[in-house]
Amino acid sequence: MNFQLSNYILKLYETNAIKFGEFTLKSGLKSPFYIDLRHINSHPELLKQTADLIVDQVKKLHFDYVSGIPYTALPVATLVADKLQKPLIYARKEEKAYGTKNPIIGQYEKGKSCLIIDDLITTGESIIETAEKFQSAGLKTKDFAVIIDRSNDAAGLLSKQGFNLHSLIKLDQMLDVLKQHHKLDDSKISQIKFFVKSSNKAESIAYTNTVTQKILDLIEQKKSRLVLSLDVDNQHDFFKILDQTAEHIVMLKTHVDILTDFDETFIRRLREYADKYRFLIFEDRKFADIGNTVRKQYRGGIYRIADWSDVVTVHGIPGEGILQGLFEGLKCKAGFLLAKMSSKANLMNETYTRKILEMGQQHHSVVSGYIGHGTSVAEIRRLKNKIPKGQLLLMPGVKLQSDKDSLGQQYTSVREAIEGGADLIIVGRGIIAQNDIKKAVMKYKSASY
Ligand code: 5BU
Numbered sequence: 001m002n003f004q005l006s007n008y009i010l011k012l013y014e015t016n017a018i019k020f021g022e023f024t025l026k027s028g029l030k031s032p033f034y035i036d037l038r039h040i041n042s043h044p045e046l047l048k049q050t051a052d053l054i055v056d057q058v059k060k061l062h063f064d065y066v067s068g069i070p071y072t073a074l075p076v077a078t079l080v081a082d083k084l085q086k087p088l089i090y091a092r093k094e095e096k097a098y099g100t101k102n103p104i105i106g107q108y109e110k111g112k113s114c115l116i117i118d119d120l121i122t123t124g125e126s127i128i129e130t131a132e133k134f135q136s137a138g139l140k141t142k143d144f145a146v147i148i149d150r151s152n153d154a155a156g157l158l159s160k161q162g163f164n165l166h167s168l169i170k171l172d173q174m175l176d177v178l179k180q181h182h183k184l185d186d187s188k189i190s191q192i193k194f195f196v197k198s199s200n201k202a203e204s205i206a207y208t209n210t211v212t213q214k215i216l217d218l219i220e221q222k223k224s225r226l227v228l229s230l231d232v233d234n235q236h237d238f239f240k241i242l243d244q245t246a247e248h249i250v251m252l253k254t255h256v257d258i259l260t261d262f263d264e265t266f267i268r269r270l271r272e273y274a275d276k277y278r279f280l281i282f283e284d285r286k287f288a289d290i291g292n293t294v295r296k297q298y299r300g301g302i303y304r305i306a307d308w309s310d311v312v313t314v315h316g317i318p319g320e321g322i323l324q325g326l327f328e329g330l331k332c333k334a335g336f337l338l339a340k341m342s343s344k345a346n347l348m349n350e351t352y353t354r355k356i357l358e359m360g361q362q363h364h365s366v367v368s369g370y371i372g373h374g375t376s377v378a379e380i381r382r383l384k385n386k387i388p389k390g391q392l393l394l395m396p397g398v399k400l401q402s403d404k405d406s407l408g409q410q411y412t413s414v415r416e417a418i419e420g421g422a423d424l425i426i427v428g429r430g431i432i433a434q435n436d437i438k439k440a441v442m443k444y445k446s447a448s449y
Helices: 003-014 037-042 044-058 074-084 125-136 154-160 171-180 186-203 210-222 235-248 264-277 291-299 321-327 350-362 377-386 414-420 437-448
Strands: 018-024 030-035 065-068 113-121 140-149 164-170 226-229 251-254 280-287 311-314 334-338 367-371 392-395 410-413 424-427
Touching (some): 003 044, 030 186, 037 113, 037 140, 044 074, 044 140, 065 074, 125 140, 125 377, 154 164, 171 186, 210 280, 235 264, 235 437, 280 334, 311 321, 321 334, 350 367, 424 437
Parallel strands (some): 280 311, 311 334, 367 392, 392 424
């Protein structure tokens, strides 16, 4: 390695941009090292040096614009753009929750290409996500420059998708330089290497709780990925529809408070159907209060939901206490967190969705998966790729063809939902509003599996 680069690595170490010790990561894992390149921006010389090194690395590539992923990489991208005399554009960090605003800020011509700069690459997923934002805005993205590549093989992953990764420093190089300068010893280095390898393994653990396993078994046994949403207001209609659909569904989704004639017999009868036709009961209650209140709403009141339902929907907005309030001390119960709703202009943006997935992963013993939605295969697949292994994606707002209703519901087609990776589709009016219910349920069942 050249002198300039090892000198640069030492400077990163001296400014505490690379630290060794014990650090708790977002995932809950304890890491023996931590890289925080935000510090670079507070050291003008180091920032300039970073820009010079990146310029050296990318100056032979062809691109029309320079971009940095906010916030950390934006200052250095600005310097790089200046040195190369190319225009700077960048993608909004917080996705607009609604509206049609372009996610790309700055002036550009469609069809031209952009170099994207980021500080650190761990898995490559956030870079791919950014590339997709640029691509959907009509720009080409092929080359990425990062300061440190601390991944196992992000370059390999990116190249499979047609992207080139140009990193200034790889983890092994960084460790070598610090060892040569007596900042690290062999045992610490093997600890770090072991951590990087095993944390990748930890990320690939499948979080499958007993309820999820039941759902997965039913999908295979029934050859169906169908959840029927039976939103009618009286028991007579309810069981009439259930008679024609029960054997083909994996779960029956209820809104029990829609019924005008709810009583104990309804619950008894429903449980008998569930046992006879082997489906889970899914009360779409969308709990959204503090732990103490949801516990009472779930286990008490006139509905006593916890007594008869297998799964319920939960909003993560009150924080993780809601999961404890609902499920602590109960067996064979699980929730689905709302990660992205199907209704038009809903306020769940990308950041919210990501936080919900983090919460769900940490509480995988009681979170079977997520309610999510997308209006295209690509959007659904993007969401699915972020869902921890072993947890499920349930998608409402599904019909045979894409459609909408007059109150903001958006429907994506079954084909797109399944192609995008939805584990289960939730269908209401696509089935229950049809004259021939039996025919409709068979159509959805076979299109789903
Ligand atoms: P539909 O008739 O297929 O539109 O019914 C959809 C059902 O799924 C309905 O019970 C909604 O309450 C439920 N739903 C939804 O449509 N979108 C969402 O984001 C969530 C639930 Br969460």
